[in-house]
Amino acid sequence: MRALLLIAPLLAFVLITFVMPIADMLFRSVENGIVSDILPRTSAAIKDWNSQGVDDLPHENVYRNLLVDLTIAVKRRTQTRVGSRLNYEAAGISSSFRRVGRGLRSFNTEPYSNYFIHQDENWGDTGYLEQLFSNPRISAALPSSASAFRTWQTDFSSDQIITPDDFVFVALASDLSTLANDKVSDLGIDSLRTAHADIDQLSTSSIKHMFIEFDKNWGDVNLWKTIKTFSPRYTDGYFLNAVDLKRGIDGVERRDQSERIYLVLFVRTAVMSLTITVLCILLGYPVAYLLAHLPLRKANLLLILVLLPFWTSLLVRTSAWKVLLQQEGVINDILVTIGLVDDAARLVMINNQFGTIVAMSHILLPFMILPLYSVMKTIPPSYIRAARSLGATPFTAFWRVYFPQSLPGIGAGSVLVFILAVGYYITPELVGGVKGTFISNRIAYHISSSLNWGLGAALGTLLLVAVLILYWVYDRIVGIDNVKLG
Amino acid sequence: MTESDNEFVCFKNVQKSYDGKILVVKDLNLSIGRGEFLTMLGPSGSGKTTCLLMLAGFETATHGQILLDGKTINNIPPHKRGIGMVFQNYALFPHMSVEENLSFPLEVRSMGRSMREQKVKHALDMVQMSEFATRRPSQLSGGQQQRIALARALVFEPELVLMDEPLGALDKQLREHMQFEIKHLHERLKVTVVYVTHDQTEALTMSDRVAVFDDGIIQQLASPDTLYEEPINSFVAQFVGENNTLTGVVEKIDKSSATVRLDSGDMISAMPVNIHKSGERTQVSIRPERVETDMKRLPEGGYTISAEVLEFIYMGDVFRTRLKVAGNDDFIVKSRNSPDQSRLTPGETIKIGWLPQDCRALDA
Numbered sequence: 128m129r130a131l132l133l134i135a136p137l138l139a140f141v142l143i144t145f146v147m148p149i150a151d152m153l154f155r156s157v158e159n160g161i162v163s164d165i166l167p168r169t170s171a172a173i174k175d176w177n178s179q180g181v182d183d184l185p186h187e188n189v190y191r192n193l194l195v196d197l198t199i200a201v202k203r204r205t206q207t208r209v210g211s212r213l214n215y216e217a218a219g220i221s222s223s224f225r226r227v228g229r230g231l232r233s234f235n236t237e238p239y240s241n242y243f244i245h246q247d248e249n250w251g252d253t254g255y256l257e258q259l260f261s262n263p264r265i266s267a268a269l270p271s272s273a274s275a276f277r278t279w280q281t282d283f284s285s286d287q288i289i290t291p292d293d294f295v296f297v298a299l300a301s302d303l304s305t306l307a308n309d310k311v312s313d314l315g316i317d318s319l320r321t322a323h324a325d326i327d328q329l330s331t332s333s334i335k336h337m338f339i340e341f342d343k344n345w346g347d348v349n350l351w352k353t354i355k356t357f358s359p360r361y362t363d364g365y366f367l368n369a370v371d372l373k374r375g376i377d378g379v380e381r382r383d384q385s386e387r388i389y390l391v392l393f394v395r396t397a398v399m400s401l402t403i404t405v406l407c408i409l410l411g412y413p414v415a416y417l418l419a420h421l422p423l424r425k426a427n428l429l430l431i432l433v434l435l436p437f438w439t440s441l442l443v444r445t446s447a448w449k450v451l452l453q454q455e456g457v458i459n460d461i462l463v464t465i466g467l468v469d470d471a472a473r474l475v476m477i478n479n480q481f482g483t484i485v486a487m488s489h490i491l492l493p494f495m496i497l498p499l500y501s502v503m504k505t506i507p508p509s510y511i512r513a514a515r516s517l518g519a520t521p522f523t524a525f526w527r528v529y530f531p532q533s534l535p536g537i538g539a540g541s542v543l544v545f546i547l548a549v550g551y552y553i554t555p556e557l558v559g560g561v562k563g564t565f566i567s568n569r570i571a572y573h574i575s576s577s578l579n580w581g582l583g584a585a586l587g588t589l590l591l592v593a594v595l596i597l598y599w600v601y602d603r604i605v606g607i608d609n610v611k612l613g
Numbered sequence: 614m615t616e617s618d619n620e621f622v623c624f625k626n627v628q629k630s631y632d633g634k635i636l637v638v639k640d641l642n643l644s645i646g647r648g649e650f651l652t653m654l655g656p657s658g659s660g661k662t663t664c665l666l667m668l669a670g671f672e673t674a675t676h677g678q679i680l681l682d683g684k685t686i687n688n689i690p691p692h693k694r695g696i697g698m699v700f701q702n703y704a705l706f707p708h709m710s711v712e713e714n715l716s717f718p719l720e721v722r723s724m725g726r727s728m729r730e731q732k733v734k735h736a737l738d739m740v741q742m743s744e745f746a747t748r749r750p751s752q753l754s755g756g757q758q759q760r761i762a763l764a765r766a767l768v769f770e771p772e773l774v775l776m777d778e779p780l781g782a783l784d785k786q787l788r789e790h791m792q793f794e795i796k797h798l799h800e801r802l803k804v805t806v807v808y809v810t811h812d813q814t815e816a817l818t819m820s821d822r823v824a825v826f827d828d829g830i831i832q833q834l835a836s837p838d839t840l841y842e843e844p845i846n847s848f849v850a851q852f853v854g855e856n857n858t859l860t861g862v863v864e865k866i867d868k869s870s871a872t873v874r875l876d877s878g879d880m881i882s883a884m885p886v887n888i889h890k891s892g893e894r895t896q897v898s899i900r901p902e903r904v905e906t907d908m909k910r911l912p913e914g915g916y917t918i919s920a921e922v923l924e925f926i927y928m929g930d931v932f933r934t935r936l937k938v939a940g941n942d943d944f945i946v947k948s949r950n951s952p953d954q955s956r957l958t959p960g961e962t963i964k965i966g967w968l969p970q971d972c973r974a975l976d977a
């Protein structure tokens with residue numbers, strides 16, 4: 128209990144500033160509220176629609192509900208958000224939404240209000256409608272119109288207007304046309320029964336036609352499929368996108384060749400991180416060996432040299448590599464001066480994979496050397512002596528006796544370097560160019576530039592899962608108990 | 614015995630310095646016979662381990678020659694010397710099983726598999742560890758690890774085995790048991806053993822000869838009984854076995870006896886060992902078990918002196934009495950617990966006595 132109290136401040140800090148934001152971001156990879164929040168009635172109405180062919184457009188009622196939703200969205204200025212969300216999935220949708228939002232005013236919806244008010248004056252009276260919808264049985268039977276009316280009351284109405292806007296009647300028409308005769312009779316309201324009887328009259332002023340006439344894209348089955356696919360609250364769309372798949376006309380399919388970028392990036396991130404890890408082992412092992420076997424005074428000096436990069440800003444180190452590696456840089460200049468490289472054919476060593484690998488190996492090297500060093504320091508020199516006295520040559524003694532005992536250090540260093548490398552961002556961004564960037568650069572792009580947070584979160588989740596799986600595999604093969612950091 | 618059998622291992626004028634200034638081994642000359650069990654005994658920093666490491670090839674002699682079976686080995690790397698070695702912490706390879714540990718020296722000698730298996734089995738039988746062949750060293754007790762380390766040093770049948778305080782990490786009982794086991798192995802296999810220890814009991818129990826090291830020099834090289842009974846200087850007398858010392862000045866000296874005036878004023882007679890002229894300061898050494906508290910038992914010619922009893926300790930097989938004798942209040946007497954032995958009470962003043970030949974006048 129006291130232990131818990133002692134760690135409580137840190138725990139709270141970590142929970143609030145680290146775990147919760149990450150959990151929130153990860154949640155965004157499946158969360159998809161925009162369509163169902165802004166187009167709630169359309170989302171509900173389109174559920175039953177399953178396109179059988181190019182000409183099989185959604186029912187008139189779906190269009191009616193879309194009109195209701197869009198009218199409200201325009202009033203709330205949210206219609207463009209739906210557009211841009213759906214635009215991630217199918218380019219061009221955004222403009223359809225933007226245009227129809229502006230053109231909605233020109234749709235002739237008067238026949239709808241006229242139809243009801245001509246039958247019964249009461250339909251034009253807010254008080255009558257309010258009383259009608261306050262009956263829970265009726266609001267349950269007419270969900271679209273009930274919610275449309277309430278929204279109208281809060282967002283649209285003012286003291287001067289007593290007759291609701293046309294969209295409320297469009298919603299009413301949509302609700303009524305889906306109800307069966309006996310259901311309407313059960314409600315026991317005469318005006319509803321009368322309105323229901325002749326509701327088919329309204330098909331002459333089809334909202335569907337108005338949409339398609341205004342913009343023929345609304346007659347495109349694929350646009351509606353996109354809306355239907357992304358209308359549920361939760362979606363696997365971001366994840367599919369993150370592995371270059373999409374939900375097409377016939378379920379999940381691969382993206383077009385030109386749109387496949389993420390799998391390549393994942394593979395490249397893994398391969399380059401592995402290269403960096405191997406390079407760090409090759410470069411770091413001899414240094415760690417030297418550190419562990421030099422007299423203390425010299426070892427400390429060397430250790431400071433190893434740690435020196437830690438005390439220098441990451442940006443400075445990366446920029447230093449820019450200075451060294453660029454075509455007009457120090458290395459090229461030297462090579463040209465001594466005649467190894469022709470001035471016209473200066474080496475391209477930066478803004479590609481080579482640059483990223485060189486700079487990151489340098490930056491991550493201490494993370495390999497330190498665990499190796501601390502493990503090597505615990506290997507008593509008597510093992511090597513024992514091996515030598517038993518007849519082993521210096522190399523055999525090293526390879527059969529010393530090296531196996533230093534493996535936990537290699538393991539710890541590799542896990543550390545690989546995991547750090549996989550998520551590295553700044554260095555590939557600065558020296559990686561196009562070919563040398565990592566998946567993390569793409570994640571950063573989606574978080575800060577394209578603002579497609581869902582996709583960014585999905586990519587991040589995949590990266591996290593991949594690292595966890597690697598960790599698990601490593602634990603099974605090497606055993607995490609064999610990893611020593613000191 | 615031929616000449617080379619007497620000089621199987623030979624240190625000739627060997628010196629060693631780590632920093633070029635201080636000699637840790639000063640002009641060492643030592644011959645070890647074939648099949649001999651020689652112990653290098655000394656306090657830490659006396660140079661004994663350095664000598665062992667030079668013999669094994671892990672340190673190079675700054676000066677002088679080391680010969681093995683008549684050949685200079687100064688420039689031969691350790692793995693070509695064919696010397697078995699047992700380390701203080703056993704140095705069993707933790708990532709290999711017992712079998713693999715034993716097989717290692719045979720593998721690096723490119724021995725065939727069946728031959729290897731036979732030799733490993735034989736070596737394990739020798740130390741009665743056959744059923745532990747597949748265990749890892751970490752799954753064995755200290756004593757078991759010790760046996761495996763021994764078997765590994767012997768499995769490739771070296772003629773010379775070096776042991777660097779191999780029993781240091783074991784508890785007393787196990788240590789005594791292992792001492793006999795190593796001794797018996799040595800007798801059976803007839804290998805030459807160079808054994809390093811700082812434990813004088815161990816040295817006396819196991820060795821054919823003991824070389825007592827101090828300050829980079831062999832102080833005395835002798836068989837255990839000679840070493841104990843006839844130490845040639847005060848360091849050896851102090852270091853090997855328990856010892857009472859009385860300090861004084863040589864009054865009179867001839868070949869077989871010396872008269873010493875103790876600092877308390879008492880005059881005693883003693884055997885002169887490494888004192889040369891009167892007026893020299895001396896330490897007179899008497900073993901605790903050679904002092905008699907019962908005057909009836911003191912043989913003819915014994916010297917008597919009065920003493921005050923300070924402490925009486927009952928130790929089971931012996932009584933240990935601390936006395937104040939001639940100003941020295943740390944004078945120990947050990948007497949056997951026999952039925953007629955009297956138990957002294959602290960505070961009483963008694964007479965004690967010893968034979969002059971048990972009383973050795975050494976350098977101060």
